[in-house]
Amino acid sequence: MDPRDHILIVDDDRDLRELLVQYLEKNEFSVTAVKDGREMRQALAGKTIDLIVLDLMLPQEDGLKLCRDLRAQGSTSPPILMLTARGDEADRILGLEMGADDYLSKPFASRELLARIRAILRRARALPANLVVAETARALAFGDWTLDTTQRHLVDAAGTMVALSGAEYRLLRVFLDYPRRVLSRDQLLSLTQGRDTEPFDRSIDLLVSRLRQRLKDDAREPRYIKTVRNEGYVFASPIEMRNDQG
Amino acid sequence: MPSTVPRSLWPASLFGRIALILFCGLSAAHVLSLGLLLYDRAQTVSAMMIAYLAKDVASSIAILERIPPEERKDWLPKIDRQNYRYELLREAGDRAAPTATAQRVAAMVSRELGSAYAVTANTAAQASDPLRFDLALTLRDGTPVTVELSPPDTGLSSWVLAALAFQLAVLALFSGIAVRIATQPLARLAAAADQLGPELRGAVLDERGPKEVTRAAVAFNAMQRRIADHFAERVRILAAISHDLQSPITRMRLRTDLLDDSTLKQKLQNDLAAMQALIEEGIDLARSVERSTETPIATDVQALLESLVYDYADSGKQVGLIGRVDSPVITSPRTLRRIVTNLVDNALKFGCEVEIAVAREMPDRISIAVRDSGPGIPESELGAVLEPFHRVEGSRNRDTGGAGLGLAIAHRLSSALGGDLRLTNRPSRGLEAELRLPG
Numbered sequence: 315m316d317p318r319d320h321i322l323i324v325d326d327d328r329d330l331r332e333l334l335v336q337y338l339e340k341n342e343f344s345v346t347a348v349k350d351g352r353e354m355r356q357a358l359a360g361k362t363i364d365l366i367v368l369d370l371m372l373p374q375e376d377g378l379k380l381c382r383d384l385r386a387q388g389s390t391s392p393p394i395l396m397l398t399a400r401g402d403e404a405d406r407i408l409g410l411e412m413g414a415d416d417y418l419s420k421p422f423a424s425r426e427l428l429a430r431i432r433a434i435l436r437r438a439r440a441l442p443a444n445l446v447v448a449e450t451a452r453a454l455a456f457g458d459w460t461l462d463t464t465q466r467h468l469v470d471a472a473g474t475m476v477a478l479s480g481a482e483y484r485l486l487r488v489f490l491d492y493p494r495r496v497l498s499r500d501q502l503l504s505l506t507q508g509r510d511t512e513p514f515d516r517s518i519d520l521l522v523s524r525l526r527q528r529l530k531d532d533a534r535e536p537r538y539i540k541t542v543r544n545e546g547y548v549f550a551s552p553i554e555m556r557n558d559q560g
Numbered sequence: 561m562p563s564t565v566p567r568s569l570w571p572a573s574l575f576g577r578i579a580l581i582l583f584c585g586l587s588a589a590h591v592l593s594l595g596l597l598l599y600d601r602a603q604t605v606s607a608m609m610i611a612y613l614a615k616d617v618a619s620s621i622a623i624l625e626r627i628p629p630e631e632r633k634d635w636l637p638k639i640d641r642q643n644y645r646y647e648l649l650r651e652a653g654d655r656a657a658p659t660a661t662a663q664r665v666a667a668m669v670s671r672e673l674g675s676a677y678a679v680t681a682n683t684a685a686q687a688s689d690p691l692r693f694d695l696a697l698t699l700r701d702g703t704p705v706t707v708e709l710s711p712p713d714t715g716l717s718s719w720v721l722a723a724l725a726f727q728l729a730v731l732a733l734f735s736g737i738a739v740r741i742a743t744q745p746l747a748r749l750a751a752a753a754d755q756l757g758p759e760l761r762g763a764v765l766d767e768r769g770p771k772e773v774t775r776a777a778v779a780f781n782a783m784q785r786r787i788a789d790h791f792a793e794r795v796r797i798l799a800a801i802s803h804d805l806q807s808p809i810t811r812m813r814l815r816t817d818l819l820d821d822s823t824l825k826q827k828l829q830n831d832l833a834a835m836q837a838l839i840e841e842g843i844d845l846a847r848s849v850e851r852s853t854e855t856p857i858a859t860d861v862q863a864l865l866e867s868l869v870y871d872y873a874d875s876g877k878q879v880g881l882i883g884r885v886d887s888p889v890i891t892s893p894r895t896l897r898r899i900v901t902n903l904v905d906n907a908l909k910f911g912c913e914v915e916i917a918v919a920r921e922m923p924d925r926i927s928i929a930v931r932d933s934g935p936g937i938p939e940s941e942l943g944a945v946l947e948p949f950h951r952v953e954g955s956r957n958r959d960t961g962g963a964g965l966g967l968a969i970a971h972r973l974s975s976a977l978g979g980d981l982r983l984t985n986r987p988s989r990g991l992e993a994e995l996r997l998p999g
Contacts, residue, residue: 336818421832
């Protein structure tokens with residue numbers, strides 16, 4: 315069996331497909347490139363695919379529909395990286411709602427694509443199968459808070475929207491994905507990195523204290539994120555998944 | 561006309577000008593016709609008086625002839641009339657040349673009396689009224705008789721003046737009302753045109769009223785629609801081109817990654833990034849034109865601004881935040897974020913130090929000001945940079961990337977949130993963009 319991860323590219327732009335194949339093969343992936351949904355299903359039937367890079371705008375069946383169909387098949391579907399034109403929020407929200415694991419807006423740097431692909435593969439391996447569902451939950455509730463995963467913000471008990479910075483959101487998602495597990499600073503760093511290219515030069519401790527402040531969590535007697543001496547941090551509150559609107 | 565009339569007397573408003581002209585014209589006509597009436601009345605009165613006077617003087621002289629000379633004195637009061645009286649044996653005073661009227665009256669009296677009498681008219685030297693003169697004649701026995709005329713008082717009585725003043729007041733009132741009716745639609749038109757703000761959707765004018773006003777309103781509404789359509793079309797084209805350019809740029813971006821020459825690679829990637837910035841602005845502008853579908857929710861503005869500042873810090877850009885707003889504000893958080901991001905991005909382009917100042921100005925209003933230490937914008941350009949497709953020449957130019965739509969987009973989104981955006985040059989240095997939001 316080929317030890318390389320197998321990436322399936324679905325895009326109707328032939329030149330772009332060729333460029334991506336060239337680049338990803340150079341970076342030690344095996345790559346299959348197809349132009350539409352029909353060919354995508356054929357490829358999925360014939361090969362083991364580890365990740366699909368799916369263009370949002372496709373002729374006939376668009377990326378959203380394909381994404382929805384794949385997710386409907388259940389946990390056997392590989393993770394999906396959605397390519398959108400212009401990183402607009404509407405596309406992003408739709409893409410995440412329809413079950414894409416991440417999105418990348420055109421035009422992108424090839425390094426960025428590589429980083430995203432690696433991050434998704436790492437997450438898919440690290441997560442127990444039953445937690446994959448959390449990816450598609452619209453909202454995660456804990457204590458007084460609800461995290462809206464499509465809009466990437468918190469909502470407090472009174473219904474007030476509380477914004478999170480990109481780094482704060484990523485850290486909170488890691489805690490919510492691994493509840494009641496002690497995570498070391500190195501683990502937190504590697505799990506929060508890779509989803510974005512921006513330099514993540516702040517220490518995890520500073521970020522945790524910022525997140526605690528945002529959650530109105532008392533650092534001396536924290537309710538949500540507890541410090542484990544010499545080991546790291548643990549998310550201590552029970553989490554409830556919600557898929558209903560709001 | 562404005563050149564000959566001093567500025568202070570010539571009203572600035574159309575209302576004032578038309579009212580003034582109308583009022584002056586109407587009152588001049590009114591006063592003139594009153595004057596003509598008075599003149600005609602005076603003419604008639606004097607003609608009647610002269611005709612009556614000739615006959616009456618003739619009969620009075622006949623009476624005096626028949627009365628014995630010693631009794632004549634007692635009779636004089638009986639033959640005196642209101643406008644003339646008789647005197648016997650009066651010496652002639654200072655004489656001046658008799659007026660034409662006096663000569664005409666003398667001739668008429670002389671005709672009534674017959675050729676036996678010689679009537680002469682004497683006008684007193686200082687007399688101002690043509691009807692104030694004496695007639696001198698001699699009775700058959702040689703006694704001189706003088707008829708002294710004093711004309712009737714034809715001056716205006718005070719009630720006539722009062723009535724005139726009242727009439728002028730009524731005139732002023734009605735010309736005011738008439739002009740108001742004529743100029744009010746203009747004021748409404750101007751107000752509607754003023755409302756044609758960044759949304760380019762002004763209030764629709766009421767298409768009722770007099771025919772001319774209706775026509776103007778219909779034409780104005782049509783023009784407003786055409787402007788909005790034209791603008792929407794322009795934006796649609798921009799959005800379509802911008803959107804379709806993304807595919808070739810994506811390919812070019814990936815092709816540059818395959819290049820070995822790192823200097824060339826970096827330069828090409830910078831160019832592509834600049835093109836992408838232009839495209840994103842075009843698409844954002846198109847999106848800002850569409851009505852925002854985001855539903856307002858209670859938003860922690862403080863957390864929103866803090867997260868924004870942290871995001872900038874994480875990407876290596878320092879943005880300060882001063883002030884606090886603790887109570888939540890009902891607004892559309894994504895739109896608000898977009899506005900502040902645009903303002904900060906713009907400030908970062910031109911100023912090295914950027915800070916956001918947030919404060920609750922009033923119980924129902926917050927202010928978010930983005931300040932930079934850059935070169936600012938010339939005062940005359942401050943309003944124009946908020947319009948799409950406008951670019952400030954000189955210090956803020958294309959070298960810094962983007963089409964200069966960032967502020968225009970922020971402006972449009974601000975009005976969509978029910979707020980307003982104002983630019984001012986700071987007293988020290990740099991620009992301040994202040995967003996005021998209800999909440």
